[in-house]
Amino acid sequence: MTKRWVLKDAADTVKVQELAAALNINSVLSTLLVRRGINTFDEAKYFFRPSHLHLHDPFLMQDMEKAITRIENAIANHEKILIYGDYDVDGTTAVALVYSFFNKLYKNIEYYIPDRYKEGYGISTIGIDYAKENNFSLIISLDCGIKSVDKIAYANTLGVDFIICDHHLPGEELPAAIAVLDPKRTDCAYPYKELSGCGIGLKLIQAWSEKHDLPFEGVAEYFDLAAISIACDIVHITGENRVLAHLGLQKINENPCIGVKTLMQVAGRTGTYTISDVVFSLGPRINAAGRIDDAKHAVELLIACHEDAAKEKGDMINIRNTERKGHDLQITDEALGMIDNDEVLVARKSTVVFNENWHKGVIGIVASRLTEKYYRPTVVLTRSNGHVAGSARSVLGYDLYEALCGCSDLLIQFGGHKYAAGLTMEPENVPAFIQKFEEVVSATITEEQLIQQVSIDAEIELKDIDSKFFRILSQFAPFGPENMSPVFLSKNVYVSGNAGLVGGNHVKMFIMQPGSAAFSCIAFNQAELLPQLKPGVPFNVCYTIEENIWREQRTIQLNIKAIRLENGD
Template identity: 85%
Template sequence: MTKRWVLKKAADAITVQELADGLNINPVLSTLLVQRGIKSFDEAKYFFRPNALHLHDPFLMQDMEKAIYRIEKAIADNEKILVYGDYDVDGTTAVSIVYSYFKKLHQNIEYYIPDRYKEGYGISTQGIDYAAVNGFGLIIALDCGIKSVDKIAYANTLGVDFIICDHHLPGEELPAAVAVLDPKRADCGYPYKELSGAGIGFKLIQAWAEKHNLPFEDVAEYLDLVAISIACDIVHITGENRVLAHLGLQKINENPCIGVKTLMEVAGRGSTYTISDVVFLLGPRINAAGRIDDAKHAVELLIACHEDAAKEKGDMINIRNTERKGHDLQITEQALSIIDNDKVLIARKSTVVFNEDWHKGVIGIVASRLTEKYYRPTVVLTRSNGHVAGSARSVLGYDLYEALCGCSDLLIQFGGHKYAAGLTMHPENVPAFMQKFEEVVSSTIPDELLIQQVSIDAEIKLTDINSKFFRIMNQFAPFGPENMAPVFLTKNVYVSGNAGLVGSTHLKMFVMQQGSAAFSSIAFNQGELLPQLKPGVPFDICYTIEENVWREQRTIQLNIKAIRI
């Protein structure tokens, strides 16, 4: 696939050099810091040495005092508390954190995860009725609720109070809950706006600990779950999130809770996790519980106190993940076949595919895979509860939510954000939606957005790369949105020796530049370029720098994102 190479705007040369001199680092590294808004020695020290002292005062969050007071009242009155959360990774980790913490203080507490297929996303009428019938006076809602104005009004008529802990953008009206914790609400002065849902839950228990003079170590016990939520919900890894992710990864790698340790074992890897490892090894397994079966199993694993119980849940979740992979692979192959055998679909600027037998739990994953393959806004549809449900994904720079707004007359409901969304419609509207979505996308998407972009941080020479450069660059981690692993451009490199294939599609080779050492390199899914990569033929590469571990030997490896002959 052809890719656009875009080099980031050059940072101010004087600032870059002053920072390089002050830190005694390569100017390329100080350029990366300036690009991230770090322009002084003190800011760099804060960035490179994240610690718990950098966490913000939780009482800076609007309504935190109200939330703590209401929980104090519930505990004092021995009131039943229900901890309610969404069925994805962020929701289940959030529920696990808040339930586990308050369970040590108050036995009259349960948790509730809505059924993906029967209740759908967010706060449900069924969940509220469950609370009312079973005598729960307080619901702590996590990773959902900020737009549930009608649902909270209904709960109020039943005498069920809500504390909402959400991180999504509020609507014009806030729900009439006892407390609404959301840094994105307009009147909230909390300094960091990009916390995950589990991050809001963590701030709630941090506030409780501070109010009651309890040790921070009791709260820090849950940082591994916070890091998992940050990684898998794809929130920014900047500011407070970067501190939480750093501390959480330390706990994952040194002393994870029983549930996380079990999850790591069934994933087949026991230590030295990065954010990327969390996303690809732990996240899918936690999600699989809700996609294929019941997300409560994920919570049961994450709150487990005994290894035997955790092992049983971990094995079950791993089986569900294997089932999920099977559905994913089968549906992806079917979708690819539909598109590749239809000249009209191939020529479009959008992709919409429908099969009423596809498993609803994996259509979001399939939409992501189709977007990677064809690189255009994509919607995958299937039958669900008498309607047609869909999952949509977009390409960099294109607002998918706005495109769906242009089709709203054909939809029962839709929601999401710029790059991912969900939708439902009546079955008879599917053909019209396919046509309307293509019309909207075709009229609003610039052609260049249909070509995948490689964003390049800096151009360097291979001679810049040494052990000190790599060691300092690694301290930019944990990597994620708004703090991605740096991508470098190096021109006029050559194959050293012979290039070859790993599997059927991946390039494996050594590359060098005049005066440099030869660097081991891997280029995933770029095997079609092998015939052109001959000794003596120069080419340019975009790549990240990583560590490859093989038989306990550690070497620097280039992960090549794009090649230009």
């Protein structure tokens, strides 16, 4: 696939030079820092040394005092409390965190995860009825509820109170809950707006601990769950999230809770976990519980107090993940075949595919894979409960949600954000939706947006990559949205020795420039370039720099993002 190479604009030269001098680092590293809004020694110290002391006062969040008071009253009056959360990674980790914390203090408490297929996303009437029928008078909802105005109004008629802990953008009207904790509220002065749903839950238990003079260790105990939610919900890894991700990864690697430890064991991955490892190793297994079976199994694993119980749940979830991968691969192959064998579909600027027999639990994954393959806005549809349900994904810079707004007359409901969304429609509307979505996308997307972009942070020589450079660069981690691993460009490099394939489709080689050492490289899914990668033939390369650990040996490895062979210039 052709990719656009875009070199980022130059940072403020004066700030770059002053910061380089203050930190005794080269201008490339100081440029990376300035682009991240770090301009002084003290700001760099905060960035490079994340600490729990950097966490904000939880009572700065609007309604936090109300939330704590309502929980205090519930405990004092022996009320039943229900911890309610969504079925994805963010929701299940949030439920596990809040339930585990309060269950140590108060036993009249349970949790509830809605059924993906019967209830759908968010707060459901079924869930509220369950609470009423089982005498729960307080529900703490996590990772959902901010737009559930009608559902909260219904709960109020039944005498069921809500504390909403959500991180999604509110609508014009807030639900009439006892407390609504959401930093994105326009009237909320909380200084960091990008917490995950689990992160809001952590602020709730932090507030409770501070109010009741409990040791901070009782909050830090759940940093691993917070880090998993941050990684898998693809929230910004900046500010407070970056602090929580850093501390959470430390806990994952040094002293994870029993459930997370078991999940790591069944995943079969050894060594130090990064954010990427959490996303690709732990996240899919937690998600698989709700996609294939029941997300309650994920919560049961994450709250487990005994290794035997955790092992049983971990093995079950791993089996579900294997089933999920089978559905994923089968549906992806079928969808690719539908597109590749239809010249009309190949030529479009959008992808919409429909098969009523596809498993609803994996269509979001399939949509992501199709977007990677064809690089255009994509919707994957299947039958569900008498309707057609869909999962949509977008490309860099294109607002998918706005495109769906343009098709709203054909939809029962839809929701999401710029790059990912879900939708439901009547079966008879599928042909019209396919046509309308293509019309909307064609009229609003640019040709540039249809070409995958490689955003380059800096051009460097391979000889610039020494131990000091890599040591400082490593401290930019954990990497993620708004703090991505820097991408570097080196020109006129050449293969040292011979390039070869590993894993069937990945290029493994060493590259050099005159005067530099030879660097080990891996180029994932770029096997088509192998015949052209010949010793002595120059080319340009974009890459990130990482550490490769093999048999306890640590070496610097370049992860190749793109290669250009046009004369190496």
